[in-house]
Amino acid sequence: MENPQQQKAFPVSWDQFHRDCRALAWRLSGQGKWEAIVCITRGGLVPAAIVARELGIRLIESVCIASYHDYDEQGALKVLKPIDPKVINLDGGKGKAVLVIDDLTDTGKTAKVVRDMLPEAHFATVYAKPTGRPMVDTFVTEVSQDTWIYFPWDMGWQFQPPISHGTAG
Ligand SMILES: O=P(O)(O)OC[C@H]1O[C@H](OP(=O)(O)OP(=O)(O)O)[C@H](O)[C@@H]1O
Ligand code: HPA
Ligand SMILES: [Mg+2]
Numbered sequence: 001m002e003n004p005q006q007q008k009a010f011p012v013s014w015d016q017f018h019r020d021c022r023a024l025a026w027r028l029s030g031q032g033k034w035e036a037i038v039c040i041t042r043g044g045l046v047p048a049a050i051v052a053r054e055l056g057i058r059l060i061e062s063v064c065i066a067s068y069h070d071y072d073e074q075g076a077l078k079v080l081k082p083i084d085p086k087v088i089n090l091d092g093g094k095g096k097a098v099l100v101i102d103d104l105t106d107t108g109k110t111a112k113v114v115r116d117m118l119p120e121a122h123f124a125t126v127y128a129k130p131t132g133r134p135m136v137d138t139f140v141t142e143v144s145q146d147t148w149i150y151f152p153w154d155m156g157w158q159f160q161p162p163i164s165h166g167t168a169g
Contacts, residue, residue: 007146007147007148008143008144008146008147008148009147009148009150010127010143010147010148010149010150011150011155012149012150012151012152013152014152017046017047017126017151017152018050020126020127020140020141021046021047021050021051021126022050022054023140024047024051024124024126024138024139024140025050025051025054025055026054027124027138027140028051028055028099028122028124028138029054029055031122031138032099032122033097034055034057034097034098034099034122035057035059035090035091035097035098036057036059036060036061036087036090036097036098036099037051037052037057037059037060037061037098037099037100037101038061038062038063038083038087038098038099038100038101038114038118038121039060039061039062039063039100039101039102040062040063040065040100040101040102040110040111040114041062041063041064041065041081042064043102043103043104043151044062044100044101044102044103045062046103046153047101047102047103047125047126048060048101051099051101051124055099057099059087061083061084061087062081063079063081063082063083063114063117064079064080064081065077065078065079065080065110065113065114066078066080067109067110077109077110077113079113082117083117083118088117088118092120094118094119094120094121095117095118095119095120095121096120096121098118098121098122099121099122099124100114100118100121100122100123100124101124101125102123102124102125103125103126103127103149103151104125104126104127104128104129104132104149105125105127105128105129105132105133105135105136105139106129106131106132106145107129107131107132108131108132108133108134108135108136109132111123111125111132111135111136112135115135122137122138123135123136123137123138124136124137124138124139125138125139126139126140126141127139127140127141127142127143127149128141128142128143129142129143129144129145129147130142130144130145131145
């Protein structure tokens with residue numbers, strides 16, 4: 001993983017994120033009749049809340065996975081909390097009744113770990129990079145692999161130097 005400072009920046013505001021989550025819900029509506037959402041924490045929590053509201057799904061489970069440290073380097077994936085067997089065992093035990101949601105797929109490694117737990121679930125992310133794209137069934141916006149997505153919960157307001165000063169990224 002390249003240092004985000006050297007990558008293209010794709011900053012996302014709360015408003016844009018809400019719209020993109022609604023667009024994801026529109027794409028998902030009509031594709032399946034899911035009984036539960038499994039969100040991949042922590043990034044999947046916010047899109048899962050919005051999609052659950054739009055699709056009327058009230059059974060929400062989490063799978064807690066940590067991988068990136070210091071915002072840029074991906075370390076070993078750690079499953080901090082597995083999926084409740086009650087959710088795994090819905091409709092045959094392979095995830096047919098489950099919608100899995102995350103904020104993005106980058107290398108696809110996180111999605112792969114969860115796919116191994118729920119091979120027949122539908123995987124949805126708001127954003128996708130080319131390497132991770134084959135791991136998800138539905139997404140809204142693709143960005144290039146050398147783009148770093150800045151989510152609104154990681155951001156704060158700060159002064160932007162004018163473009164003419166030549167330092168804007
Ligand atoms: O496709 P990958 O290369 O595996 O990367 C994508 C994952 O990385 C980020 O999560 P992270 O592990 O940083 O944890 P967080 O959701 O708690 O921020 C993001 O939310 C995805 O879950
Ligand atoms: O582009 C990204 N942005 C934020 N978190 C991430 N985790 C993996 N890739 C990214
Ligand atoms: Mg995550």
